Amino acid sequence: xxxxxxxxxxxxxxxxxxxxxxxxxxxxxxxxxxxxxxxxxxxxxxxxxxxxxxxxxxxxxxxxxxxxxxxxxxxxxxxxxxxxxxxxxxxxxxxxxxxxxxxxxxxxxxxxxxxxxxxxxxxxxxxxxxxxxxxxxxxxxxxxxxxxxxxxxxxxxxx
Amino acid sequence: xxxxxxxxxxxxxxxxxxxxxxxxxxxxxxxxxxxxxxxxxxxxxxxxxxxxxxxxxxxxxxxxxxxxxxxxxxxxxxxxxxxxxxxxxxxxxxxxxxxxxxxxxxxxxxxxxxxxxxxxxxxxxxxxxxxxxxxxxxxxxxxxxxxxxxxxxxxxxxx
DNA sequence: ACAGATAGCTGTATCATACAGTTAATTCTG
DNA sequence: CAGAATTAACTGTATGATACAGCTATCTGT
Numbered sequence: 294x295x296x297x298x299x300x301x302x303x304x305x306x307x308x309x310x311x312x313x314x315x316x317x318x319x320x321x322x323x324x325x326x327x328x329x330x331x332x333x334x335x336x337x338x339x340x341x342x343x344x345x346x347x348x349x350x351x352x353x354x355x356x357x358x359x360x361x362x363x364x365x366x367x368x369x370x371x372x373x374x375x376x377x378x379x380x381x382x383x384x385x386x387x388x389x390x391x392x393x394x395x396x397x398x399x400x401x402x403x404x405x406x407x408x409x410x411x412x413x414x415x416x417x418x419x420x421x422x423x424x425x426x427x428x429x430x431x432x433x434x435x436x437x438x439x440x441x442x443x444x445x446x447x448x449x450x451x452x
Numbered sequence: 453x454x455x456x457x458x459x460x461x462x463x464x465x466x467x468x469x470x471x472x473x474x475x476x477x478x479x480x481x482x483x484x485x486x487x488x489x490x491x492x493x494x495x496x497x498x499x500x501x502x503x504x505x506x507x508x509x510x511x512x513x514x515x516x517x518x519x520x521x522x523x524x525x526x527x528x529x530x531x532x533x534x535x536x537x538x539x540x541x542x543x544x545x546x547x548x549x550x551x552x553x554x555x556x557x558x559x560x561x562x563x564x565x566x567x568x569x570x571x572x573x574x575x576x577x578x579x580x581x582x583x584x585x586x587x588x589x590x591x592x593x594x595x596x597x598x599x600x601x602x603x604x605x606x607x608x609x610x611x
Numbered sequence: 612a613c614a615g616a617t618a619g620c621t622g623t624a625t626c627a628t629a630c631a632g633t634t635a636a637t638t639c640t641g
Numbered sequence: 642c643a644g645a646a647t648t649a650a651c652t653g654t655a656t657g658a659t660a661c662a663g664c665t666a667t668c669t670g671t
Contacts, residue, residue, distance in 0.1 A: 311594035313574045313578055317506070319479075322524070357619060357620095367660050393666075394666065416465065420464075423471075423600075433592060434596045437592060439474050441581075441593065444585075449484055500628090517649060529628050530650095551636080553635065554650080617666100617667080617668075622663085628656085637646105637647080638646085641643100
């Protein structure tokens with residue numbers, strides 16, 4: 294290995310270390326932020342619940358297994374989340390017409406509304422936080438995060 | 453407002469929405485990844501424990517309150533994390549010489565070693581996940597994540 | 612048609628976290 | 642300087658998200 298290659302490798306290691314650090318930190322901060330903004334209106338959309346509604350909105354009604362697989366969650370967890378969401382009138386359960394075992398979960402109008410409100414609040418928050426960023430930097434961040442997630446998702450799901 | 457401005461604003465909203473989406477997704481994937489890689493060796497470094505050791509390593513021994521404030525965690529949570537870490541021999545408690553109420557937490561050699569091992573494993577994972585990224589893109593991601601975290605941290609701590 | 616797989620649910624356990632209350636030590640104030 | 646207010650750490654208790662194991666009903670392939 295040439296000196297040049299060694300140096301490049303070393304700096305790349307450092308970059309990976311930074312990424313690792315920042316992702317870990319982001320998760321802590323994200324938790325804290327979620328908790329901080331988790332007033333009464335949001336509390337029912339803790340964690341996965343929000344993502345469930347997002348997912349139902351984005352990809353249409355689907356059954357519990359599909360949701361669980363997509364969100365990397367155990368089926369029992371999704372079942373309970375869905376029960377809570379149903380109790381609060383944010384989703385509806387219906388028997389799957391093509392599979393007697395299945396239950397199709399759909400968002401209710403109230404659920405979509407609540408989801409949109411939380412999403413808007415968060416988007417506003419990011420607009421606030423990133424107020425002094427250039428549009429280019431914001432766009433780059435969004436793009437790289439998307440690519441990171443795709444890579445992570447592939448990695449998580451494949452091996 | 454000109455059409456041009458309206459369009460720019462709209463696209464910027466969309467960018468913020470993407471960022472919001474991707475951060476939420478990253479947190480879910482990060483959770484899943486942490487759980488998946490959480491074999492015996494890692495299990496004791498769940499969540500905040502790892503960050504505590506990182507922090508002690510980066511900024512030196514300090515008391516529980518300082519840690520809690522820095523990590524946006526309740527003091528009681530840190531107390532319990534610290535107790536678990538002490539039970540496992542990864543940190544040491546010592547009375548604060550300048551404040552009889554305080555307890556100074558220091559990482560033990562074993563703790564630093566464990567932390568480094570987890571960190572190396574994660575860094576390796578990211579190297580794997582981002583194998584086909586250009587060094588420039590990795591560097592940009594690291595930089596933007598750092599800036600995002602700084603912005604988030606300031607926002608969380610200020611108002 | 613039956614054996615094995617699958618969908619969803621329930622019971623149970625764990626873990627991270629917060630909030631409230633307790634005790635001891637420090638700092639402030641009159 | 643003595644009592645009051647504050648702070649550090651800890652403990653009790655509650656909640657919430659999650660996983661795993663076991664259960665029942667249904668489906669699918671041979």
